[in-house]
Amino acid sequence: MGRTGSWVVRAGVGFWRGVVAAGVCMLVPGVWAAAVGLAVWCGAEHPWSWIGPAVIVCAGTLALAQGVCRAVRSLVARWTGTDIPGGYREAGPVMQLSTGYWWNGFSYERSRRDAVMDQRMRLWWSDPATWRDLRFAVVAPFTAGLVCALPPAALAVAVLGLAGHGTAPRLVGAGALAAAVGSAPYAWRSLRRVAVRFLGPSSAMLLADRVDELTSQRADATVAQAAEIRRIERDLHDGAQARLVALGLSLATAEALMDRDPEQAKALMREARAGATASLTELRELIRGISPPVLSERGLVDAVRALALDVPLDVAVRADGPLRLDPPIESALYFGVAELLTNAAKHAGAHRAHVSLVRDETGVVVEVEDDGRGGAEVRPGGGLAGLRRRLAVFDGTLAVASPPGGPTRVRMGVPCA
Known part of the structure; x- marks a missing residue:
């Protein structure tokens, strides 16, 4: 398609978007115009000449403000990809x-x-977003609404001018036609600027959202901590404690048999030694599950490389260099990588995986990619949802790209100085 054809397409699309945007922005002024028309029709001597129009203006503006704002957000997101949160x-x-x-x-x-x-009613009245929507409904017609209405208004003038008689009307019509065609690809873009400026969340709304987010993160951290304590208690009770109790009974029995049956006493002591070795192994595994020694001694990169040797996958680890972070962040990223590699081997049927640890100007980015069957997604109550909650405690993010058939790519990012 040549430049002329591309310009025609852009002008046509822009003209249509300008008409739609102007129509949405001018809904509230349309109510105002209807109220003024009612006042003129009633006449000054009628007692409802100003009360009725005033009620219509107030009620119409209140009723249409939120709908207009929702429509504007939808149009801006569809046309430009800019997502403006409602914040209600x-x-x-x-x-x-x-x-x-x-x-x-x-x-x-x-x-x-x-x-x-x-x-x-109380929520609507006390919500700052309600008054923000009312402000936008009043401001938008005189800013984005007028600019977006320029191409259709110029086209209407062009049609009237070119249909008239005489040189002057036709010159005006030709100029209006040029203005309509020239402004069509650009006029509708003013809607995005005005929407971002007046519909974006205020500092008070951002603060309230942040407080809610921190409250949720604190609750998640408390629940996760309680669950971890219960897991450690259960492992100690069912594993090491039971073996140590059995070890004590075996030693007591061996002590009683030492004089009467030395051979059986020696056998019991050999069993006790094996039980002590097993208990020590379980305690070491429990300690590794709480905080791997290699993580605290050598850092995140070497801990991930050591982890890759124990995973039944062909894992390649790439890092720009040694990363020394705060211990809670290192622990969260380490166990996140461990969970992702376990999922790749257990659920995705993967054979190879690649782990990348990079530090940029925003923080630490860890990517885990495998050649499994794909289809992984963040489900409520699932492992990935729990991993996202753990990272959110540090303002971290989790992004999952896992199309059916693979590959699966998970990106963990944590901001840090």
Whole structure:
């Protein structure tokens, strides 16, 4: 396609997007214009000449503001790929108490319906996003709305001018046509700038979201810590403790048989020695599960290389150099790599894997790629979801790319100085 054809396509697409954007932005002014028309139609002597239009303006603006903002976010995301979060507060659960009343987080109501309605009204009224939407609904028509309406308005002037008689109207029509065609590919882009400026979350909303995120991370960390303590307690109780109790019984029996049956006493002592060796091995494995000695002694890179030797895969480890991080971050990344390699060998049927550890200007990036069957995804309650929660404690991220048939590529990133 030549340059002329490409320009025609861009102009056509831009013209259509400008019409859609202008139509969305001008919905609220359309309500205002209807209210003014009602006031003119009623006349100044009618008692409803200003009360009715004022009610229409207020009610219409309140009713349309959120819908207009949602439509603008959808258009901007579809046309430019820019995702503007809504930032609306979510309603909490409505619970019935033993007294029969319903609690909605704000007040007690006699029925669930009343509790839900009261909750929605209070949440809508106290949500900063509500007033942000109202501000955008008022600002957008006079900024992005006017700019996006330029191509269709210029085209309308061009049609009227070219259809008229005389040189002057036709010159005006030709100029308007040139303005419509020239501005069509660009006018609609103003919608993104205005939306990002006025629909983005405020500092108070970002702070509230951050508080919620930290609260959730603290709860996840508390749950994970409690689960880890229970696991250690269970392993000690069922493993090493049971063997040590049996070891004590064997030694007591051997002591009692030492004079009467030395051979049987020696056999019991040999069994006790084997039990002590097994207990020591279990304790070492338990310590490795808590904090591998090689991780604290030699760092993350050497610990991952040692881990690769124990995995039933052909694992290649690449690192820019030795990485010394805070012990909690090193532990989280180490056990993350261990879990990913275990999943690759156990669930994905992989034969080879590649681990990359890189430090850039933002922090540490660890990528694990395998040649398994793919199809891995983050499911609620699954291992990858738990790994994402553990990394989130350090503001880390987890990205999974695993198309059916493979390969599977998991990227862990943790910001650090």
